[in-house]
Amino acid sequence: MSSPESNFRRWFRGSGEGAKPSATAKTASRTSRRCIGLGEFLRGLSGAQERLSVLDLGPTSPANISFLTEMEARVYNEDVLRATRDPSYMARQEDGTEQLDPQKFFAENCNYAEGTFDAILFWDLADYLPEVLVKPLVERIQAVLKPKGMLLALFHTKDAGPESPYYRYHIAGRDVLELEQGPNFRLQRIFNNRHVENLFKDFSSRKFFLGRDNIREVIVVR
């Protein structure tokens, strides 16, 4: 078994073994890191006149729910990645293999009215989702975001290997995230900047933050 610290370092490969971020602290089961993108994301939400609706697409996080409800936001939670493991969404292909059927999947997931959300926490879903869901999910997200609505996404760097552990993200402060090693999902792909721009090309703006630990944080505005 590898320790959470070694997994954390593996996740941020490229920062060097000794280049531990200064704002990072480790606990028994979670590791915290500074997240400038989160700070920017929350600052963008703070001036809202109306009550916010925020969608968290990660695993259920009591800390996130607590933090967001304290902001008086209406919080929606949907663990999209976990839902992809539901066998009822699989369809048999012509070659006999089974593959996730986006139509079946989206009939029961991310099924919201257009323009429902002011903000979406996308985390690093795009790195782990099955290929057939990535673009349809981004299209769906664009539809359910309000105009000027924001999305926070994280992307692994090119140095991260397929064995990079999957982490759950917990908001621990206005610019602090806690990482907790989560279910065993495999990293599917690595996006570079151009890939990210293409992925969110129909949005009005994309803002990149590259931390000292080489993780790419992206804020996208519809």
Added chain:
Amino acid sequence: MWKARPEDAKPANVTPNVPQPVQPAPSPAAPTATTQNVMSSREPQKPAIHAERTDVGHIGKSVVIKGELTGNEDLYLDGEIEGNINLRDHRLVIGPNGKIKATITARNVVLHGRVEGNITATERVELKNSSTLVGDVSTQRIVIEDGAFFKGAIDIKESQESKVEPRKSMASAAGAPGGTSSFSSGTSYSASPGSQGSFLEPK
């Protein structure tokens, strides 16, 4: 034959008082406090989840109900229910075997099992670590344990107290003073923010 001395009849001498698990207020049909003390001193202490079963209505795990369930007492529910549950001013505990497809209205809801449907609680909702909730929640306070699965929306309604009391800071509510401290696994978090609007929008 010997004659019993008067002090032998005093239960306090036979069974000393032992600490009791927190239980809801006894219903009229519930045994007296003295009886409870005697019983609990003779039996091994049960887990809290089962202790609640002694003085509340109980629906066992083999029971399947389709339709509307209403009541004026606290209820422990470990079976399968499809329909509506309305315990407006009372507490509903859904046990680990509970499988509910219903709209739930109660004062407090504690969920150990699975619910598909919306929950409206006038006071508090607790999602235990074994629980699964697919539906929307509207309540004044919510407590979610690490490990609970939730898919839906949470709408925190304003309580009368929160109008008077100053709001807790975000960091303190999330258990993160200074924004950098850590959470420990298994901890539960509660939220009870200030003003809120109307109930959830339909998905």
